[in-house]
Amino acid sequence: MIQSVNSIPAFDIKQQYTTIETEVSAAVLDVLVSGRYIGGPLVEGFEKQFAAYHGVTACVACNSGTDALFLALRALEIGVGDEVITTPFTFVATAEVISAVGAKPVFVDIDATTLNIDLQQVAAAITPKTKAIIPVHLFGQPVDMTTLMAIAQSHNLAVIEDCAQSTGASWGGAKVGSIGHIGCFSFYPTKNLGACGDGGAITTNDPAIAAKLRILKEHGQRNRYQYEEIGVNSRLDAIQAVILAIKLPHLDDWNQQRRAIATYYNQFLSQVAGIVTPQELTGGVSVWNQYTIRISSQGQNGSSAAYRESVRSQLQERGVNSTVYYPHPLHLQPVYQHLDYQPGQLPVAEQACHEVLSLPMFPELTTQQQDQVIYALKDSLE
Numbered sequence: 001m002i003q004s005v006n007s008i009p010a011f012d013i014k015q016q017y018t019t020i021e022t023e024v025s026a027a028v029l030d031v032l033v034s035g036r037y038i039g040g041p042l043v044e045g046f047e048k049q050f051a052a053y054h055g056v057t058a059c060v061a062c063n064s065g066t067d068a069l070f071l072a073l074r075a076l077e078i079g080v081g082d083e084v085i086t087t088p089f090t091f092v093a094t095a096e097v098i099s100a101v102g103a104k105p106v107f108v109d110i111d112a113t114t115l116n117i118d119l120q121q122v123a124a125a126i127t128p129k130t131k132a133i134i135p136v137h138l139f140g141q142p143v144d145m146t147t148l149m150a151i152a153q154s155h156n157l158a159v160i161e162d163c164a165q166s167t168g169a170s171w172g173g174a175k176v177g178s179i180g181h182i183g184c185f186s187f188y189p190t191k192n193l194g195a196c197g198d199g200g201a202i203t204t205n206d207p208a209i210a211a212k213l214r215i216l217k218e219h220g221q222r223n224r225y226q227y228e229e230i231g232v233n234s235r236l237d238a239i240q241a242v243i244l245a246i247k248l249p250h251l252d253d254w255n256q257q258r259r260a261i262a263t264y265y266n267q268f269l270s271q272v273a274g275i276v277t278p279q280e281l282t283g284g285v286s287v288w289n290q291y292t293i294r295i296s297s298q299g300q301n302g303s304s305a306a307y308r309e310s311v312r313s314q315l316q317e318r319g320v321n322s323t324v325y326y327p328h329p330l331h332l333q334p335v336y337q338h339l340d341y342q343p344g345q346l347p348v349a350e351q352a353c354h355e356v357l358s359l360p361m362f363p364e365l366t367t368q369q370q371d372q373v374i375y376a377l378k379d380s381l382e
Helices: 014-034 041-054 065-075 093-100 119-125 145-154 207-216 238-269 304-317 334-339 347-355 367-381
Strands: 058-062 083-086 104-107 130-134 158-162 182-186 200-204 221-223 291-295 356-359
Touching: 014 238, 041 058, 041 200, 041 238, 058 065, 058 207, 065 093, 065 158, 065 182, 065 200, 065 207, 083 093, 093 104, 104 334, 119 145, 130 145, 145 158, 200 207, 238 291, 238 367, 291 304, 291 347, 304 347, 304 356, 304 367, 347 356
Parallel strands: 083 104, 083 130, 130 158, 158 182
Antiparallel strands: 058 200, 182 200, 291 356
């Protein structure tokens, strides 16, 4: 057993900052001196840089990943009377925006191996009211976009990729966010590409969609003080744009470090009784925003969730912090009681909520820290 030396955080964004501190500090100071804090060439420059990275023709920066999803639905004119199929095992924003535009979220169960949306159930849930599908590339693991796009195309449905946790991931050699009709990204500080505040972006190859997004995010105006429709105020600050522009060239290296950590974890944890380790699908490249295992309560007293919390508590005693994403599925949340989903209706998602545990994952995690996590987990399961 390796004794705990220091407490290991679930994520650490401070270490990454120290590697680019000089460049970031100088760039931010330049923005402050310029007095140009909203919009302008720095934001436009980042949009072009982000679009080029993803191999798309347009990127529209906005205030957050949530706004990106909301604006995407608005740009596709999805609203009252429409249905949008998505997963119940994700952050609330994915479904929240569907409700915010007046449409109905339709939840289908997830795949037990990937924890991503079950594509067979997507196909079965399509009705005449269905207008779009929002797949979530959860924890950095890409959805099988080949199969999903075939389903969408056969039913003439839009696909909005929720890429909040997966910037840099790919499916079939194409970056996520470039495969569907629209890609939505979050730059929350803990994401693979994180700002020093909030931020988001939308990618597309459709110039009409891009043009409408730019109108919607600026209060619905195409020209100053001429309003074509009801919009919102959703802009990326110049300071965040310049920070993201500095970080983006490092993203592939940082993601590769995450992949190496996931490989190391898998090497030593895949044969440990009582846990299920995450795996990549053939054709996909995960960027491991989270490394999420499942804790099996088989042979243990009490519920799966109680056993998982016991293991988590023991990990913390051994200096290892962990996180639960997500403890409750969206279809059983109070806000969606009116949709009449019943416990047991989406069993894989419900069971995952009782079993998942995300271990420390950030590019700067050392081998010594990884060993501490591994041995602490093994000890906690004994």
